[in-house]
Amino acid sequence: MIFMFNLERLTKHTAVDTTIQMTTRSCVVGAISLGKYSIAVDSGNPLEIGQGFRKQLEDYFKLPIKYLFLTHAHSDHRGGMIAFRDSSTLLISQKCKENMPKSTSFSKWTVETFDDKLVLEEDIMVEFHQVAGHSLGSSVAYVPEERVLFAGDLFFEETINLGLPFLGIYQFSPRKTGNPEECLGAFKKFKSMKLDFIVPGHGEVIKNPQEYLDGQIEFFNSLKSFIISEIKDGKSMEDIELPRIGQIERAYQIIEAKSQKYKALKFMDTMLNWIKKSFYEFYKED
Ligand SMILES: [Zn+2]
Structure with missing residues (x-):
């Protein structure tokens, strides 16, 4: 090759x-x-x-x-x-x-x-x-x-x-x-x-x-607040669905423009699960 x-x-x-x-x-x-x-x-x-x-x-x-x-x-x-x-x-x-x-x-x-x-x-x-x-x-x-x-x-x-x-x-x-x-x-x-x-x-x-970093900081902070509030409400990790904000909303827009939407959505699902797991595991109270 x-x-x-x-x-x-x-x-x-x-x-x-x-x-x-x-x-x-x-x-x-x-x-x-x-x-x-x-x-x-x-x-x-x-x-x-x-x-x-x-x-x-x-x-x-x-x-x-x-x-x-x-x-x-x-x-x-x-x-x-x-x-x-x-x-x-x-x-x-x-x-x-x-x-x-x-x-x-x-x-x-x-x-x-x-x-x-x-x-x-x-x-x-x-x-x-x-x-x-x-x-x-x-x-x-x-x-x-x-x-x-x-x-x-x-x-x-x-x-x-x-x-x-x-x-x-x-x-x-x-x-x-x-x-x-x-x-x-x-x-x-x-x-x-x-x-x-x-x-x-x-x-x-x-x-x-600078603009990019601001976006990343806002995205991570929003996810953090969201997950902490879901955890306070007693939700399990499985019950939590990440909101369509920041990069997640942008990812949906990118997929919308793709021809193989199903494959891209499957891939996105995996990514989102890892993001959710990271935030949940980190912010849950032991
Ligand atoms: Zn890499």
Whole structure:
């Protein structure tokens, strides 16, 4: 199979490929140049994609790829990681490392981990923040001087996943759904950043970050109030139906324009169940 790559310039020191995710089970992959070396943001999935992306990135910046940064432990972001092993240090949050599947071997890797924050600086500065929310140890890369945030799966822009947050697997073992309160904390942290672009884990680059973040915060807060009030009313998780607000209403509109509505609605059902479960499990009183 021939994969179509298209690593494109976002700012002077950043690039992004949103093409490869359209035809594969891969994520958006990104890159940052620090002048002396580059950083790959997620490997894509599977191995052949990682290999293709590595080659693209070497050709693009013509720099050694010193780090492979993984935003989180899900397979669509790390399935191609071995392609970088002989050249790059694996940069991940400590919690992300702990959340990798048990079968992951780090023995042939140089691994660098961080707890809450790590900063790398050469020609420009890059900050890595562990924010969790989507998954245990989920992290982002922020390039302040160029106002770019690589946010991983904290965001799904609406060309993929109907724009709905994926909160299905926070922790592999024991299996848990996402943490809405950590998501809100992350969104508020992003609001304090100077941003022109948010690169999501899936979908197209978000070019109206502040407005987009406001929408996400409002959506999560509305769901939170709704679920808390349903729980107070004594409803069980099965009895709760999520309201058509924010991204959910938008997802219905996207489905309306699709030809295969039934399939899209089934998919949406699964997404909504995970969202509901995440909020319910988190806000229910023990
Ligand atoms: Zn993903």
